Amino acid sequence: MTTRGRYDRALPRSFYQRPTLDVARDLIGKYLVRSSTEGLTSGLIVEAEAYIGESDPACHASRGRTTRNDPLYGEPGHAYVYFTYGMHYLINAVTEKEGTAAAVLIRALEPVQGIDLMRARRQAGRSGSRPEVAAHELCRGPGNLARAMGITLDENRMDLAGSTSNTLWIEDRDQQFRDIGWSPRIGIRVGTDRLWRCFVPGHPCVSGSRASWPGRSLQAET
DNA sequence: CGTTCGATGCACT
């Protein structure tokens, strides 16, 4: 085994207690890690979006606090997971400070560990034999990502930063991306004027149509 | 390449 995927490398709470756009940018290049009874899976975060408070019309908190969005108002560093379109779970990391209702949606990962397990989760419950999902598509898009990582409402409110959980966290493995692109957020009908989606330009695991990206090449270093 | 549309279930109006 390697030293990768250890909960003691989780980002501290102070990482999340900052302006949401800074957290979103800095989450690019970090690793989302999930340890379950099925095994360990992890991936490099290559796409994220910021949702910032009740004044952001696209934020779930734009119409006030409800039972569903309550985790947004809680302590930074916790997960806000919700269910949408009748079939998808999406995961956010809560940011700023208690009461602000801000978070970063994690939209895509480059799979790193547990790729076979990711593939099994993606194919579970599907009928017939289908072509194998390519590795770069396993965690492309927030719904796919949650499916591959085994994230459901069971992980809602989970502490990604504290010491009580050891099943889901985000860690630093000293990865740096030189260039990060910014665009409008995807899949929303309001607040599209804000460039609050960030991503690794040209990375094959980033969601959305390739034509909508700035034409830059991948530049990564360890 | 592009756009449209059905699946599917739940929180909120």
Added chain:
DNA sequence: GTGCATCGAACGT
């Protein structure tokens, strides 16, 4: 009853 921070298949150009 309406509307999703989606996905992928189906279809048009």
